[in-house]
Amino acid sequence: MATLQEITDRMKGAVGADSGLGKTLKFNLKGDGFIYIDGGTVTNDDSPADLTMTISAADLEAMGAGKLDAMTAVMTGKLQLSDMGVAMGLQSKMQTLFAKMA
Secondary structure: OOOOOHHHHHHHHHHOOOOOOOEEEEEEEOOOOEEEEEEEEEEEOOOOEEEEEEEEEHHHHHHHHOOHHHHHHHHOOEEEEEHHHHHHHHHHHHHHHHHOOO
8 A cells, every 4th residue: 555645646746737626625544644635736734625535545546546436435435525516526527637646
């Protein structure tokens, strides 16, 4: 399993100059830290976000590699979303972001 810094670095590479999300996004890695995305900025801050996705680091890596579908992760409890409406609105943009992480 990758470290928080390795996952953060991959996320920074995927985000580039601008995530294209138009919203702030936070990954709560269940005790392993946080990844916060605001435009082109990626940090490990635990800041308020438009959408918080709570997921283990291993499951986040699996999603990034295309081995775990987001809907399956939600249905099986591996992924919790703070706002389903925001998540649905960002779905295609997040898929693009995850594809860049692979």
